[in-house]
Amino acid sequence: MEGSWVSLWALLLFLTQWASAIVEDGLLNNGNFETPPTGGFPNPSMAAGVGTTSLPSWAINGTVELVESGQLQGRMILVVPEGKHAVRLGNEAEVSQNVELEKGSTYAVTFSAARTCAQLEELNVSAWGAATSAASTVDLQTLYNVEGWDAYAWAFQAQQEDGAETKLAFKNPGMEDDPTCGPIIDNIAIKKLFIPDRLEDNAVINGDFEEGPWMFPNATLGVLLPTNLDEETTSLPGWIVESNRAVRYIDSYHFDVPQGKRAIELLSGKEGIISQMVETTPQKQYNLSFTFGHAGDSCQAPLAVMAFAGDQAQNFHYSPTGHAKHQPANLTFTARAERTRIAFYSVYYNTRSTDRTSLCGPVVDDVRVWGASGSARSNGPGFIGLLLSMVVLLGLALA
Numbered sequence: 001m002e003g004s005w006v007s008l009w010a011l012l013l014f015l016t017q018w019a020s021a022i023v024e025d026g027l028l029n030n031g032n033f034e035t036p037p038t039g040g041f042p043n044p045s046m047a048a049g050v051g052t053t054s055l056p057s058w059a060i061n062g063t064v065e066l067v068e069s070g071q072l073q074g075r076m077i078l079v080v081p082e083g084k085h086a087v088r089l090g091n092e093a094e095v096s097q098n099v100e101l102e103k104g105s106t107y108a109v110t111f112s113a114a115r116t117c118a119q120l121e122e123l124n125v126s127a128w129g130a131a132t133s134a135a136s137t138v139d140l141q142t143l144y145n146v147e148g149w150d151a152y153a154w155a156f157q158a159q160q161e162d163g164a165e166t167k168l169a170f171k172n173p174g175m176e177d178d179p180t181c182g183p184i185i186d187n188i189a190i191k192k193l194f195i196p197d198r199l200e201d202n203a204v205i206n207g208d209f210e211e212g213p214w215m216f217p218n219a220t221l222g223v224l225l226p227t228n229l230d231e232e233t234t235s236l237p238g239w240i241v242e243s244n245r246a247v248r249y250i251d252s253y254h255f256d257v258p259q260g261k262r263a264i265e266l267l268s269g270k271e272g273i274i275s276q277m278v279e280t281t282p283q284k285q286y287n288l289s290f291t292f293g294h295a296g297d298s299c300q301a302p303l304a305v306m307a308f309a310g311d312q313a314q315n316f317h318y319s320p321t322g323h324a325k326h327q328p329a330n331l332t333f334t335a336r337a338e339r340t341r342i343a344f345y346s347v348y349y350n351t352r353s354t355d356r357t358s359l360c361g362p363v364v365d366d367v368r369v370w371g372a373s374g375s376a377r378s379n380g381p382g383f384i385g386l387l388l389s390m391v392v393l394l395g396l397a398l399a
């Protein structure tokens with residue numbers, strides 16, 4: 001009796017260990033760089049540019065520096081996005097961590113990054129393994145807010161066999177004269193994404209934006225979603241950020257979100273476009289509806305959204321009634337193909353009134369596409385078919 005309990009306990013222990021091998025959603029091990037290295041954190045008053053040789057849970061290649069909030073570099077105070085510590089990547093320096101992932105799943109990595117003094121700051125984020133190879137260069141050039149740092153998300157698909165490891169790496173690809181000018185990174189988290197089912201009365205996937213990359217409960221700046229046009233994977237299931245500037249993924253704890261807990265704030269005017277290809281029936285009439293509004297982040301008026309559905313485009317001005325912070329919008333269109341592109345961007349380049357620098361814009365949420373009543377379906381294909389057969393007959397007669 002006792003023996004069977006022991007073996008059951010051993011089995012449970014084995015099972016939990018086996019299950020816990022796959023990385024869990026949330027902060028990576030020492031993803032905020034707050035675990036002291038052997039010998040303790042370096043003295044921040046020491047000369048900048050001294051690399052660390054030990055970074056718990058991470059592998060290092062090149063000069064990687066542990067920086068502390070308040071640390072000075074010349075006259076500049078270094079920005080530490082979260083907590084007390086972060087790492088700065090020197091010329092071609094890299095930090096990496098091996099994680100075990102679920103084969104075939106899509107993962108989103110969220111991280112915070114700050115630029116320091118380089119002219120062209122970029123960060124190479126990659127996932128490497130025997131079967132997985134995905135990489136992306138995140139542009140840190142554009143400052144989206146006045147805090148001096150931002151959170152970004154990047155997604156990739158895990159191809160590795162279960163049990164094998166994938167190397168998640170962050171590298172500064174730059175070669176600056178001053179090696180202390182590399183980017184600072186902090187707060188690295190991961191999340192396994194799921195693709196929400198398409199609802200019966202809505203052709204849009206994840207139209208409420210509830211599924212997306214990891215967001216820390218205290219992520220006051222939201223998460224920037226950089227372009228993913230060239231990549232098959234997206235950190236916002238269903239959607240593509242098809243512009244050269246990012247859009248911001250926001251939550252209801254820090255922003256006004258029209259519906260649910262998450263939404264998208266459109267930034268950078270025409271340079272911040274999100275789109276989705278939705279399944280449609282050619283010649284059928286559809287209705288695109290969405291909610292848009294103010295994020296409650298002191299974004300300066302006027303706010304307006306440009307919405308596209310197939311060959312239709314319409315400008316929607318934000319003019320809420322009463323105390324409402326958002327308003328509904330709809331657009332009808334006739335599908336021309338089996339897939340129709342819907343897209344949104346901000347008509348204006350808005351900034352916050354508090355600093356006149358931080359980028360902001362209208363919030364879009366609850367996007368739906370469904371077959372409109374009184375559709376052209378009844379005479380559509382029939383009439384076109386008749387026309388086509390007449391053309392064919394005419395062609396035959398002429399030949």
Ligand SMILES: *[C@@H]1O[C@H](CO)[C@@H](O)[C@H](O)[C@H]1NC(C)=O
Binds near residue numbers: 061062092
């Ligand atoms: C370290 O980085 C250098 C230069 O980027 C590269 O050639 C080398 O292979 C890297 N070493 C390891 C162990 O990854």
Ligand SMILES: *[C@@H]1O[C@H](CO)[C@@H](O)[C@H](O)[C@H]1NC(C)=O
Binds near residue numbers: 124136137171172173
């Ligand atoms: C950075 O990543 C890109 C892929 O996005 C890759 O083509 C490039 O070689 C990488 N650069 C360096 C220096 O590793």
Ligand SMILES: *[C@@H]1O[C@H](CO)[C@@H](O)[C@H](O)[C@H]1NC(C)=O
Binds near residue numbers: 216
């Ligand atoms: C944010 O939350 C994490 C845990 O979720 C905590 O470790 C961290 O200290 C918090 N950061 C701030 C700035 O409050």
Ligand SMILES: *[C@@H]1O[C@H](CO)[C@@H](O)[C@H](O)[C@H]1NC(C)=O
Binds near residue numbers: 328330331
């Ligand atoms: C739908 O659009 C029409 C025409 O733009 C407008 O009159 C109507 O109020 C809209 N309905 C909703 C619910 O937004």
Ligand SMILES: *[C@@H]1O[C@H](CO)[C@@H](O)[C@H](O)[C@H]1NC(C)=O
Binds near residue numbers: 287289331372373
């Ligand atoms: C599209 O949907 C809106 C909002 O539900 C509605 O007001 C409008 O009448 C619809 N248009 C058509 C053509 O069905």
